[in-house]
Amino acid sequence: MSMAISAKRVPKNDRSSNTRARWKSDQIAAILFVSPFILAFLVLFLGPAIYALVVSFFRYAGYGSMTWVGVYNYFATLQYRLFWIGLRNTIFYWIAHDIPMMVFAFGLALIVSNRYIQFKRFFKPMLYLPQLVTSVASALIFSSFFGLEYGVLNTILGTKIPWLQDVNYTRWAVVILLIWRGVGYWFIVYLAGLTSINPEIIEASIVDGANSWKRLIYVILPLMTSTLLFAFVVDAIGSLRLFTEPNVLMAQRGGLAPYEVAPVVNVLFSSMGAARFGQAAAVGWLLFLVTALISWLQFRIFRNINKE
Amino acid sequence: MTGPVKITFMSWGGVERFQKWIDAWNGTWPDAAKKIVPEAVTGGSGSSDMFTMLRTAMAAGGENIPDFYESNATDIPEFAERGLMLPIDDYLTPYTDDLIPAAKKVASYNGHFYGVPMQVKSKVWWYRKDMFEKAGIVPDQVKTLDDLINAGKALKGAYPDAFLFNLAPKSSGGWLSMLLSYYDDLKFAERGGTWNVTTDERFAQMFDIVKKIYKADIASPVGDWSSDWSPAMTDSKIASIIGPSGASWMAEFLPQFDTVHAGLWGAALWPEFSREGSEAGGSIWAITKYSKNPGAAFEYLKNFHLTKEGALTLYKLIGFLPMIKSAQEIVKAEAAKNERPEGTTEEQWKLAPVNYFGLDYLDVLFQAQDHVKIFQYDMAFNNEINILGQYCNEYVEDKMTLLEALRSAEDEMKTQIVDPYKLG
Numbered sequence: 001m002s003m004a005i006s007a008k009r010v011p012k013n014d015r016s017s018n019t020r021a022r023w024k025s026d027q028i029a030a031i032l033f034v035s036p037f038i039l040a041f042l043v044l045f046l047g048p049a050i051y052a053l054v055v056s057f058f059r060y061a062g063y064g065s066m067t068w069v070g071v072y073n074y075f076a077t078l079q080y081r082l083f084w085i086g087l088r089n090t091i092f093y094w095i096a097h098d099i100p101m102m103v104f105a106f107g108l109a110l111i112v113s114n115r116y117i118q119f120k121r122f123f124k125p126m127l128y129l130p131q132l133v134t135s136v137a138s139a140l141i142f143s144s145f146f147g148l149e150y151g152v153l154n155t156i157l158g159t160k161i162p163w164l165q166d167v168n169y170t171r172w173a174v175v176i177l178l179i180w181r182g183v184g185y186w187f188i189v190y191l192a193g194l195t196s197i198n199p200e201i202i203e204a205s206i207v208d209g210a211n212s213w214k215r216l217i218y219v220i221l222p223l224m225t226s227t228l229l230f231a232f233v234v235d236a237i238g239s240l241r242l243f244t245e246p247n248v249l250m251a252q253r254g255g256l257a258p259y260e261v262a263p264v265v266n267v268l269f270s271s272m273g274a275a276r277f278g279q280a281a282a283v284g285w286l287l288f289l290v291t292a293l294i295s296w297l298q299f300r301i302f303r304n305i306n307k308e
Numbered sequence: 309m310t311g312p313v314k315i316t317f318m319s320w321g322g323v324e325r326f327q328k329w330i331d332a333w334n335g336t337w338p339d340a341a342k343k344i345v346p347e348a349v350t351g352g353s354g355s356s357d358m359f360t361m362l363r364t365a366m367a368a369g370g371e372n373i374p375d376f377y378e379s380n381a382t383d384i385p386e387f388a389e390r391g392l393m394l395p396i397d398d399y400l401t402p403y404t405d406d407l408i409p410a411a412k413k414v415a416s417y418n419g420h421f422y423g424v425p426m427q428v429k430s431k432v433w434w435y436r437k438d439m440f441e442k443a444g445i446v447p448d449q450v451k452t453l454d455d456l457i458n459a460g461k462a463l464k465g466a467y468p469d470a471f472l473f474n475l476a477p478k479s480s481g482g483w484l485s486m487l488l489s490y491y492d493d494l495k496f497a498e499r500g501g502t503w504n505v506t507t508d509e510r511f512a513q514m515f516d517i518v519k520k521i522y523k524a525d526i527a528s529p530v531g532d533w534s535s536d537w538s539p540a541m542t543d544s545k546i547a548s549i550i551g552p553s554g555a556s557w558m559a560e561f562l563p564q565f566d567t568v569h570a571g572l573w574g575a576a577l578w579p580e581f582s583r584e585g586s587e588a589g590g591s592i593w594a595i596t597k598y599s600k601n602p603g604a605a606f607e608y609l610k611n612f613h614l615t616k617e618g619a620l621t622l623y624k625l626i627g628f629l630p631m632i633k634s635a636q637e638i639v640k641a642e643a644a645k646n647e648r649p650e651g652t653t654e655e656q657w658k659l660a661p662v663n664y665f666g667l668d669y670l671d672v673l674f675q676a677q678d679h680v681k682i683f684q685y686d687m688a689f690n691n692e693i694n695i696l697g698q699y700c701n702e703y704v705e706d707k708m709t710l711l712e713a714l715r716s717a718e719d720e721m722k723t724q725i726v727d728p729y730k731l732g
Contacts, residue, residue, distance in 0.1 A: 061731040062360075063367035064390060079723050082698075143535045150539040165477055165529050258478050259698055273356040274691045275363060275386060275731050279724075 056281035062272075073282035077267070083283065086264030087290070092171060093246070093263065094239035097178035102231060105183045109190035110216070124191070128184040135181065139248030142177045146249075164250055167260040174246045174261070181245075186231055193227030194220070222306075229302040233295050240291045241265060312345045313604040317593070319378040320358045323348040328625055329612070336621050337611055344604045349374055359383060366392060375599040376609065379423060381414050381589025386687045386731060388417045393594045395420040399606045403614045403632070410680035411631040414590035423592030424609040425631045430556045430676035431486065431578040431585055434665075435548035438572045442466045443547075447576035453517055456550075456579050460526025463547050473548045474540065476531030480518045480704055481697025482552030487514045488693075489585030489683040496692045501727045505696070505718035512710055517581075519704045541566035554578065555587035556673055560627055563659040570658040573665055575672040577679065589682040624649070627661050629673055636674060643670055688721075688728035695720045 056073050058066040077083050112123050130138065145152045146163035154160055163173045197220065205219045221228075243265045250257040256266050264287060271280035319326060326348035334341045351358025358377065365372045379387065387393045400421040404412060411425035435447060443466035445459045460472035475483070488494060491510050497503045505511050521527065528546055530536040532553045540546045542565075549558060562573060577583055593613075595605050612618040616638050619630035623639045630639055644667060648657045657663060662670070686692075696717050703713035721728075 059730075061386075061390070062363040064731075076723050081720065147535045147539075148530060149536050149543070149545065151535070162529065164534065165531070167478075259694075260478060270691070270694070272360060274688060275359075 052281040052284055055278055056285055058278045060277045061275040062277045066278075069278065073279045074286065077279060077282050077286060080267065082259050082262070083264065083267050083286075085259055086262050086267050089171070089246075089261055090240055090242055090263045090265075093174055093178065093242055094236060096171070096175045097182065098232070098235055098239065101179045101182045102186060102228075102235070104179070105186035106190050108183070108187045109194055110220075112187075113191055113194045124188070127187050130181050131184045133181075135244040136248050138181055139177060139245050142173065142180075143249050146173045167258070170250055170261045174249060177245050177249060178239075178242075182235070186235070189231055190224070190227065193224050197223050225302055225306055229298065232302075233298050236294050236298060237291055240287065240294065243269070312343055313601050314345045314347060315376070315599075315601055315605050315608060316347045316349050316374040317376045317378075317605075318349045318351045318358060318362075318374040320351050320354050323350045332621050332625055333608065333611070336617060340607065340611065344608055346608055351377065355380060355383065359387075362387070362392060366390075370596075370598040373596050373598040375601055375605040376423075376593050376595045378426065378591055379594045380591050381586075381682055382685045382689050384417045384422055384592070384594075385685050385689075387594065388420075388422050389687065389729075390731065392596055392598075393422045394597045394599065394602055395422060396424070396595055396602075396606065397421050399595075399602075399610075400424065403610070406614070406632040406634050408631060408633055408677055410586075410590070410677045413680065413682045415592050423594035424606070424613050426591045426593050426613060427628060428556070428590040428631070428677055428680055429587040430673065430680050431554055431583065431587065432556050432558065432673060432676050433548060433550045433554050433576045433578050434558055434562055435574055435576060436544070436569065436572055437574040438569075439463065439467060439470065439544065439547040440574075447574075451580040453520060453579070453581050456581075457520070457524040457526055460524060464526070467544070467547070470545050470547055471528035472526045473528070473550045473554075474530045474532065474537065474546050475521065475527035475551055476534070477529055478701045478705075479531065479552075479697075480522075480700035481693055482532070483518050483521065484514055484696055484700055485693050486552055486554070486585060486587060487517060487582055489587075489589070489681050490582045492681070493684070495684050496686060496688075496721065497728050499729050503718050503721055505721065506711075506714045511696075511714060515700050515703050515710055515713060518700055522704045538565040542568045544569075550578065552587065556629070556676060557587075559661045559665065559669065559673070563661065563664045567659060570664045571666070575665055575669040577672060577676055584679045584681045586680045586682055589685070590680075629670075629677070640670055643667055686728040687731050688725040691725050692721060692728065695724070 055066070057068065057070060059069045059073075060066040108127060111117060112120055112127075117123075133141075143164065146154075148154065148160060148162050148165055151163065153163065161169055163169045201219060201223070202215065205215050210218065242263045246257045246261055246263055247266070250261055256262060256270065259266075264283075268280050268283040268287070271277070271283060317326070330346050330348065333346060351361050355378075362373065362377065373392070379393075384393070388395075397420055400415065404421075407415075407425065408428070410428040410430065412421075414428055415421045415423050415425045433447060435445075440447065440463075443459075443463040445462055450456055450459050456472075463470060463472045494508065494510055495504060528540060530540045530546065532551070537546075541562075549562065559575075563570065566573070578585075593609050595602050595609075599605055610618075612622055613631050616630075616632070616635045619628075619632060619635035620638055620642060622628040623630065623642060630636055643662045646662060646667070648654075652660075683689075699708065699713040699717040699720075702708040702716070703710055708716065
C-alpha cells in the first residue's frame, strides 16, 4: 500500500531513472558476485587451456626454449599405441561401471525414498560412506581384497583368481572399485531428484491406476531426465579423467599401472614425467575433444528421449 | 657479523625421512652445525613428482630451487645437459682417490662430476639359506641362465608349492633394466638420432633371456611390491629375490617384508650371466647452479659421504654402505661388534640387516660394488625402457616374433622420442 502511494507521488521520469539505477546496481552486484568465479575460470582454466593449446604445437620440456613442431605432437599421439590402448581402457572403465552403478544407485534411491522404508537416517550415511574414503585409500584396500594368494576375496571363495595379475580380471577389479565408490554419491543425487518430484503428480498417477512399474516408466523417469542427464554427463567427464583407481590398484613399486589396463591419462602423465610438455598438452586436448564428443552425444540422446 | 648459512635440500617422500639426517648432522658435527643449518624440503611422493617440481621451478626463474637434491643416475643426463646441476669437479676431485670406483661412476656424466655419491645400487641376489640348502642350490655355482633355470627346478623338487623367485606377468621392463647395465657401451641411440634397438644384437639377447625366464615356469606370478609379496615370503612361497628388486637397497626392505624368517635370508652375487651392472646405477646429491651456498652444501655432504665419521654415521642410521674405501673396514668392524643400540627392542634387533642376513652379507655387498656398471642413460631413458618392456612382453607372450617386437619398439621410439639427446 505504501509503495503504491509513493509510486503515485514520484514523477514518471524519476521513476524510470530510479528503475534504471536499481537495475544497474543489481547488475554490478551480480557481476561482483560472479567475478570470483570468472576470474578463477580465466586464470586457472581458460588461460592455462589456451597456453596448453599453444604448447601442443611445440617441443617443450617445461623449461628452456620451445621448438615449433606444428601438429607433430598430435600426429605422434595418434600414432602412439599406448594412447589408443589407454583410450580403449578408459572407455571400458566408464561404460562398464557407469551403467550398473547408475541403475544400482537409482534403485537404492527409489527404495530409500519409499515411505514404507524404515531407518532412512541409517541407510543414507551408510551408502554414502565409501565416498568419504579417499580414492587412494580405497584402491589400497581393494588391492589387499583382490590379492592372489592371500587376498580376502580369493580366501573367502577358496579360489586363486588372478584379479591383479591377469588383465582380463584386473579391469573388472577396477570396475568393482569404481562402482563401490560411486554408488553412494549418485544415490544421494537421485534421492534429491526424487524428493523434488511433486507428490501430487505421483498420487494422481496412482488415482489413474498406474502400477509401480508404469509410475516409474511414465512418471518418475521422465521427470528425472534432467537429473539423469546431469549424472551421466558428470560421471562420463569424471570417468574419462580416471587416474587414481587403476594406478594405485595395480601399480608396482610406486609406478603406474601396466599399460594393458592403464587409463589414457597415464599417457599425459608419463609425457609430463618425461619432460615432453608439448605432447602432454596434445594428449590433453585430444582427451578434451573426446570428452566433448561424448557429452554432446549424451545431450542428444537425452534430448531425443525428452521429445519422445 | 654473519649468521649461520641455511641450506635447503630436496628429495621425495616425507621430510621426516631426512629429519634423522639433520639430527645426525647436529649431533655428529656440532661445530659445523652452528655454521650450516640444513633444511629438508619434500619434492612430492616420488622422484617423478620432484623432477616436475624442479622443472617448473626452473621455468619460473629458479627462485625456489633448493641448494641440492637427490637424483637417481637415470635422471642425471637431462638435468646436467639442461643446466640445473652444477659440475663439482673442483670440490670432489680431492676426494676421488678414496672413492670406490662405483661411486665415481655414478657421480660422473660426460667427463664431469655432477654430485656427491650417496648410494650405489649394486645387484644382489637375496635368498633363503634354508630352502636353498634343502634344494641343493649353491648360489655361487649358479653361473648361467640354464643354471638358474635348473636351480628353479631343483627348488620345485624340494618345495612343490614354492618358486625360486617372483616375476609378475607382463613385467619384462624390470628385468630388461637390470640386464641393460650388464653390457659395455650399450645405448638405445647414438647422438644424431640413429637407433640401435634392431641393429645391436644385445637387445635381442636380452629379449631372449627374459622370454626364457618366463617360459621356464620357475617364477611365481606375484608382483614385486604387491599386496601378495610379503605374505608369499612369510609363507615360504618365494625362495629368493632376483630381478628388479635384486639390489643392494633391498637389505633395508626385506626385513620388513618377511619378519618371520630373520636369520634365514642370505645374500649372494647375481649369476655370472648378468652379474655385472646395477639397478638404475645409484643416487647422488646434486648441487644446483641456483645454489647461493654451494660451498656450504658441499661441506654438509662431504661430512656425511666423504669422511669415515660420516660413513659410520650413515651406516648406523640407515645401513648405507660407505662411498669411500677408507671407511669400509670401520663399517665392517662396527657390524662385527653386533651391539644392540639403546632403545632398540630384541625383536627390532633381530630385523637389523646384520642379524637378519648374517654378518657375511656385508662382504657380499662390498663384492657386489666391484661389479657395478652403469648403463649409458640418455634423457629419454624412462620412455625407452617402457617401450622396450611393452614389446618384450609381446614377444614373451608369442604375440610377436623377435624381429617384429624389436622393430616395433624401435619404430615407436623413433615416433615418440625422436631424439633422446634433445628434450621436449
